[in-house]
Amino acid sequence: MRTLCSSTLIGEALLIMFAGLVAMKLTDVGTGTIWAVSGVAILLCVLLCGAITRPGAVWVGWALQLGVLASGLVLPTMYAFGVVFGALWWCSVHYGRKIDEFKAQRAAAEQAAPAAA
Template identity: 60%
Template sequence: MRTLCSTTLISEFFVIGFAGLVAMKDPDLATSTVWTVCGIAMFFSLVLCGLVTRPGGVALGWALQIALIAAGVAVPLMYFLGVVFAGLWWASVHFGRKVDEAKARFAAQDAENGSAQADAV
């Protein structure tokens, strides 16, 4: 799960940065405010790469997805991109857990086969 979720979060890091560049063009938004908000969100996405397997990591990832959708207030394209990345986040968590379960199942089978071979010797 960690690999899929981290890939999604790293992609979001770049999308947030590009959204900051787009938001800078809006004369109603202060450049310092745009980069403060984008910087915090970018930092949060990087930190989440390490926290995704810890308790609450997935929930924090969902909080980031909601924040990306809410960023559509400043950059309307973020409504669409936020929903796309929320879908990618769901897929990363869902299929990542399935991969982790399959790996655990294969490891258990290998351990069982190894102990059966050791008993035969």
């Protein structure tokens, strides 16, 4: 799960950075405000990559997805990107957990095999 979620979060950090650049030119929101909000979101994405296996980190990721979706209030294109990254986040969490379960089952089977022989 860590690899899939981290990949999604890094992609999202890049999206937020580029969206901040676009928002500076296309909106009346102040540059300082845009970079304060974008900077916190980017930092959260990067920090969450390292903490994704800790309890509650997935829920923080969901909150981040809602924040990206809500940024559509400032830059309407972000509604579409929020939906796309929300779907990517769901896939990363869902399939990442399945992969982790499969790896755990395989490791248990490999440990049991030498003991049986």
